[in-house]
Amino acid sequence: MIAGIGTDIIEIERLKDKKDLWKRFLSKKDxxxxxxxxxxxxxxxxxxxxxEALVKALDNTSIEFCDINILHTESGKPYFExxxxxxxxxxxxxxERKFATAVVIWEK
Numbered sequence: 001m002i003a004g005i006g007t008d009i010i011e012i013e014r015l016k017d018k019k020d021l022w023k024r025f026l027s028k029k030d031x032x033x034x035x036x037x038x039x040x041x042x043x044x045x046x047x048x049x050x051x052e053a054l055v056k057a058l059d060n061t062s063i064e065f066c067d068i069n070i071l072h073t074e075s076g077k078p079y080f081e082x083x084x085x086x087x088x089x090x091x092x093x094x095x096e097r098k099f100a101t102a103v104v105i106w107e108k
Contacts, residue, residue, distance in 0.1 A: 001107065001108055002105060002106070002107055002108075003057075003087060003106045003107065003108040004056075004057035004058055004059060004104075004105075004106040005056075005057055005103070005104070005105050005106070006052070006053035006054060006055065006056030006057030006058070006103070006104045006106075007053050007056065007101070007102065007103045007104075008048075008049040008050075008052035008053040008056065008101065008102055009049060009099055009100070009101040010045050010048055010049050010052075010099065010100055010101075011045075011098055011099055012041050012042050012045040012095065012097075012098060012099060012100055013041075013098065014045075015041060015044050015045050015048060016041050022044055023066075024065070024066060025047075025048060025051060025065035025066055026044070026047060026065075026066060027065075027066050027067065027068060027069045027070075027082075029069040029070075029071060029081070030047055030069060030070055033070070033071075033072065034047070042095040042100055043095070045095060045099075045100035046093040046094070046095050046100040046101075046102060047070050047093075048100070049093065049100050049101055049102035050070055050078065050080075050091055050093050050102035050104065051063075051065045051068060051070075052102070053091075053102040053103060053104040054068070054080065054083070054089070054091075054104045056104070057089075057104040057105065057106040058085055058106060060085075063084070067082060067084075068080055068081070068082050068083055069081040069082050070091070070093075078091050078092070078093050079091055085106070086108065087106050087107055087108040088106075088107040088108075089104060089105070089106055089107070090104065090105040090107065091103070091104050
């Protein structure tokens with residue numbers, strides 16, 4: 001049964017030069033993934049949108065973003081690790097030129 005759905009979109013430029021903010025919402029594992037890219041901004045924005053979408057799906061603003069990891073399967077599909085709620089979480093992240101967006105479905 002679907003318990004919640006969340007979506008978020010962000011302009012990539014808004015996070016471009018805010019590395020202090022990045023440190024507050026990216027986990028160590030997120031950093032490992034993002035640091036592989038020469039221009040990581042679109043991935044940073046995608047991770048921000050994913051974690052914001054998660055908050056909306058859960059209807060819970062007390063989540064510590066830096067405690068939640070976004071990992072990828074071998075085929076590149078993103079997924080959450082370390083979400084402090086029971087259930088299955090389905091995640092999709094997209095980015096294109098100016099925007100990054102994410103959708104989360106929480107299934108119980």
